[in-house]
Amino acid sequence: MKVDNRTCKPLSIDIRVLGKTDTETCKRMLSELSKGLAHPARVEIIRILNHTPLEERCICGDIVGALPLAQSSVSQHLKVLKETGWIHGEIDGPRVCYCIVGGIIEYYMELVRRSTQE
Amino acid sequence: MKVDNRTCKPLSIDIRVLGKTDTETCKRMLSELSKGLAHPARVEIIRILNHTPLEERCICGDIVGALPLAQSSVSQHLKVLKETGWIHGEIDGPRVCYCIVGGIIEYYMELVRRSTQE
DNA sequence: TTATATTATCGTACATCTACGATAAACGAT
DNA sequence: ATCGTTTATCGTAGATGTACGATAATATAA
Numbered sequence: 662m663k664v665d666n667r668t669c670k671p672l673s674i675d676i677r678v679l680g681k682t683d684t685e686t687c688k689r690m691l692s693e694l695s696k697g698l699a700h701p702a703r704v705e706i707i708r709i710l711n712h713t714p715l716e717e718r719c720i721c722g723d724i725v726g727a728l729p730l731a732q733s734s735v736s737q738h739l740k741v742l743k744e745t746g747w748i749h750g751e752i753d754g755p756r757v758c759y760c761i762v763g764g765i766i767e768y769y770m771e772l773v774r775r776s777t778q779e
Numbered sequence: 780m781k782v783d784n785r786t787c788k789p790l791s792i793d794i795r796v797l798g799k800t801d802t803e804t805c806k807r808m809l810s811e812l813s814k815g816l817a818h819p820a821r822v823e824i825i826r827i828l829n830h831t832p833l834e835e836r837c838i839c840g841d842i843v844g845a846l847p848l849a850q851s852s853v854s855q856h857l858k859v860l861k862e863t864g865w866i867h868g869e870i871d872g873p874r875v876c877y878c879i880v881g882g883i884i885e886y887y888m889e890l891v892r893r894s895t896q897e
Numbered sequence: 898t899t900a901t902a903t904t905a906t907c908g909t910a911c912a913t914c915t916a917c918g919a920t921a922a923a924c925g926a927t
Numbered sequence: 928a929t930c931g932t933t934t935a936t937c938g939t940a941g942a943t944g945t946a947c948g949a950t951a952a953t954a955t956a957a
Binding site for chain 2: 708
């Protein structure tokens with residue numbers, strides 16, 4: 662019998678790959694990730710996921726409950742965050758467990774630095 | 780006779796105001812600024828303006844020349860950057876001199892930190 | 898199997914974004 | 928006053944974003 666194991670493999674991004682990434686690619690990556698942050702609801706989702714401790718991973722329903730939007734709208738925002746590279750999800754029974762990509766915030770900051778100061 | 784004085788009053792933003800800003804406002808400001816970065820052309824404009832030394836301020840034509848877009852399209856991107864708080868412009872004869880808002884990049888980074896880690 | 902819970906997707910309706918050419922507006926120069 | 932330069936705005940067209948209810952899909956539970 663399956664217990665409430667909210668599992669998300671800790672998928673991470675290595676900030677060092679940026680050392681080998683050309684400026685044009687950096688700009689595209691930055692604008693793509695920025696699109697993810699370009700809505701208050703998505704900023705809030707990132708905040709929630711970044712807040713949630715590893716042993717208590719966040720399932721979709723928790724996020725829906727925390728936002729003043731319909732379930733289908735939240736699902737769309739989660740999709741945008743997945744497509745723009747901020748989060749990943751894993752099916753856990755009838756539910757889906759969402760996690761923030763490890764190190765993505767630092768990665769984003771570095772992208773801002775590199776793209777604007779290069 | 781007017782010489783080529785590319786003047787832009789150095790308009791700046793004080794990062795300390797964030798200390799008195801509530802979370803909800805931070806999220807709205809972050810998503811608004813992020814919208815500004817959500818296109819490669821606008822990232823490039825920010826990079827150019829951040830690169831240009833103060834004594835050689837950037838006029839609109841320079842930016843148009845640096846991008847593979849029509850003048851009207853660049854003008855629209857400049858408008859978005861103005862509306863989202865990244866840059867400001869000053870009329871200088873028939874031309875317009877654009878400048879990045881002082882300290883806006885650090886301000887943006889701090890917004891990312893506060894909005895995601897709060 | 899059937900029912901229940903959870904989440905994605907579909908269909909729809911507006912709004913906003915993106916890009917362009919054409920035009921207007923503002924100013925300096927002649 | 929007229930011309931040329933520079934930049935914003937308009938009009939248009941197509942793409943994308945946003946929000947919702949309804950429905951489908953998936954897995955567990957009964």
